[in-house]
Amino acid sequence: MVVKQQNKAWVLAVGIIVLVGLPFVLREGYALLSVQQPMWGIALRTFATRFLGIFIEAVPFLLLGSVVSGIIDAFVTADDIARLIPRHKLGSTVVGAFMGFIFPVCECGVVPVVRRLYRKGLPLSVGVAFLLAAPIMNPVVVVSTFVAFGWSGVFIGRFVVSGVVACVVGLIFAYRSTPLMVLSPQSIEAFAGGSADGHTHEEHHHTLPTKLMDAFEVAISEFFEMGFYLVVGTLLASLMQTFIATESLTPIATDALGSVLALQLMAFVLSVCSTVDAFLALAFKGTFTTGAIVSFLSFGPMVDIKSTLMFLGVFQRKVVLYLIVLPFLLTLWAGVFWNLNLPW
Amino acid sequence: MKSIRLIIVGMLLGYLGYALYSGQLANYINLRFQWLSWVALVILLLMLVNQLIALVKPNGLHVHEHDHEHSPTTWYMLAIMGVPLVLGIAIPSAPLGAEAIRGSVSTVGFAPAVSASTFNIAPEKRNVLDWVRVISDSADWAEFDGQAVDVSGFVYREPNVPEGQFMIARFTMSCCVADASALALFVEAADAEQYADGDWVQVTGEMDYRTVEENPHMVIVASDVTPIPVPEQPYLYP
Numbered sequence: 001m002v003v004k005q006q007n008k009a010w011v012l013a014v015g016i017i018v019l020v021g022l023p024f025v026l027r028e029g030y031a032l033l034s035v036q037q038p039m040w041g042i043a044l045r046t047f048a049t050r051f052l053g054i055f056i057e058a059v060p061f062l063l064l065g066s067v068v069s070g071i072i073d074a075f076v077t078a079d080d081i082a083r084l085i086p087r088h089k090l091g092s093t094v095v096g097a098f099m100g101f102i103f104p105v106c107e108c109g110v111v112p113v114v115r116r117l118y119r120k121g122l123p124l125s126v127g128v129a130f131l132l133a134a135p136i137m138n139p140v141v142v143v144s145t146f147v148a149f150g151w152s153g154v155f156i157g158r159f160v161v162s163g164v165v166a167c168v169v170g171l172i173f174a175y176r177s178t179p180l181m182v183l184s185p186q187s188i189e190a191f192a193g194g195s196a197d198g199h200t201h202e203e204h205h206h207t208l209p210t211k212l213m214d215a216f217e218v219a220i221s222e223f224f225e226m227g228f229y230l231v232v233g234t235l236l237a238s239l240m241q242t243f244i245a246t247e248s249l250t251p252i253a254t255d256a257l258g259s260v261l262a263l264q265l266m267a268f269v270l271s272v273c274s275t276v277d278a279f280l281a282l283a284f285k286g287t288f289t290t291g292a293i294v295s296f297l298s299f300g301p302m303v304d305i306k307s308t309l310m311f312l313g314v315f316q317r318k319v320v321l322y323l324i325v326l327p328f329l330l331t332l333w334a335g336v337f338w339n340l341n342l343p344w
Numbered sequence: 345m346k347s348i349r350l351i352i353v354g355m356l357l358g359y360l361g362y363a364l365y366s367g368q369l370a371n372y373i374n375l376r377f378q379w380l381s382w383v384a385l386v387i388l389l390l391m392l393v394n395q396l397i398a399l400v401k402p403n404g405l406h407v408h409e410h411d412h413e414h415s416p417t418t419w420y421m422l423a424i425m426g427v428p429l430v431l432g433i434a435i436p437s438a439p440l441g442a443e444a445i446r447g448s449v450s451t452v453g454f455a456p457a458v459s460a461s462t463f464n465i466a467p468e469k470r471n472v473l474d475w476v477r478v479i480s481d482s483a484d485w486a487e488f489d490g491q492a493v494d495v496s497g498f499v500y501r502e503p504n505v506p507e508g509q510f511m512i513a514r515f516t517m518s519c520c521v522a523d524a525s526a527l528a529l530f531v532e533a534a535d536a537e538q539y540a541d542g543d544w545v546q547v548t549g550e551m552d553y554r555t556v557e558e559n560p561h562m563v564i565v566a567s568d569v570t571p572i573p574v575p576e577q578p579y580l581y582p
Contacts, residue, residue: 023429023433024433026433027434030434046440049439051431053372054522056360056372056373057380057520059356060380063384147519150518217394220395231424231425231427231428241522282522282523286523286525
């Protein structure tokens with residue numbers, strides 16, 4: 001046991017030296033490169049500035065989002081949420097779309113929460129509206145979008161479009177389906193009363209400090225998981241800004257339909273967390289149409305590679321397809337409509 | 345994995361703290377949003393404390409299966425989260441300069457939103473952004489003819505710039521470098537060729553209204569061009 005502990009300490013010590021030292025060694029490498037290849041040195045420096053600009057502006061929101069998510073995980077039970085939602089279809093669907101303001105879960109936090117809620121007998125339409133809207137309709141996203149775009153058409157458009165799309169898709173489910181038709185077997189099991197889920201949060205012996213420790217443990221995991229997508233997305237955006245001439249994107253970026261499709265595809269692939277995607281969108285401002293940016297900011301948080309994988313754990317395949325196609329078509333329509341009819 | 349995570353959180357804390365302390369943050373974001381970086385610093389510190397406690401007394405942490413769906417932190421997540429640190433530490437911090445313009449520079453003639461207060465600024469107090477605003481908003485450019493100019497910025501040249509001229513440019517940003525765009529004014533100086541693209545200079549002289557190929561044109565006729573260090577706030581905030 002003692003030996004094991006010692007080994008651990010060694011690994012940590014070596015790890016610290018290597019990890020902390022690496023960037024400083026690379027610093028020497030960069031200095032050498034900028035002497036031998038000045039053009040490359042300058043290009044790399046511009047790229048680093050553009051990358052760090054987005055990252056530094058975004059990282060506070062990513063951290064805030066992670067902490068909120070950890071706190072909800074440790075302190076709020078599905079019962080608390082279920083109690084707040086009215087049971088009739090139309091009203092509750094709209095309430096579902098705005099629930100994110102009370103429970104600001106991000107797009108990764110929302111899927112497990114919705115699954116838990118379904119087990120508590122939450123109406124299907126409410127869950128769908130909550131699932132689609134919560135990643136956007138939440139205070140952290142409101143602030144980050146405002147920081148990026150100020151009081152502008154993009155800011156208002158993002159929330160109007162996603163609110164409407166979430167309600168419409170929710171209501172389609174309300175009137176067209178029953179839980180048995182859409183939920184995956186795993187989630188239905190719980191509908192019959194059993195809890196497939198070993199853990200509940202109603203363990204009252206948890207003290208406040210333990211819960212806080214738990215919350216931060218969740219927050220850190222989430223920070224690294226979401227940070228991965230943020231860094232990859234930021235790398236792509238800053239590479240594009242540094243190395244691709246704006247003019248070469250112009251044909252598609254200014255096309256009313258093409259620009260929307262291009263940024264929707266980008267949003268789906270990048271899977272960047274909704275708390276920080278506004279800063280990536282900023283990199284497209286001026287190059288792409290405003291409608292495309294609104295679609296990017298509305299569609300991305302609802303559907304992307306990451307959330308698609310998570311949807312598959314809750315819903316049947318056919319339903320997952322609807323959950324992708326309906327928001328896709330509705331935000332596509334909204335973006336194109338914006339480009340053709342609105343002046344900003 | 346957890347100890348590497350701990351190190352990365354610690355290094356992010358250190359990097360952000362240094363960027364705030366050294367003023368390098370001004371190279372990346374509008375300082376109006378500096379408080380956000382302080383928020384980030386506090387959260388990172390709390391995370392670091394949490395991880396240290398967990399490391400020291402592993403039993404104190406009540407680890408259990410969470411409903412929250414995480415994939416565990418994997419090596420590639422850790423590697424990717426190291427990228428900002430490498431770019432931040434390995435490459436000396438610098439603001440966007442002449443090489444970042446790549447042809448898309450705005451000068452007088454386009455119409456940014458102009459506020460009444462911009463007009464009340466005395467001519468010699470106007471910066472590049474103020475000048476571009478007032479001139480673009482004016483119906484009669486001749487009113488600026490002969491006004492005193494004292495502006496700072498970096499040297500930039502369009503491919504077809506006439507001999508004896510360069511542009512004095514600044515980047516403006518509202519949020520961070522992602523939305524930075526370049527603004528510039530034309531300068532005519534006897535020693536124009538001495539200054540390379542990207543050099544920071546202070547230009548004093550007077551505005552000259554002229555017509556070039558039947559188009560109205562504004563040029564600063566420099567009486568003096570002085571090299572200056574990169575200012576602490578390299579960007580202008582509209």
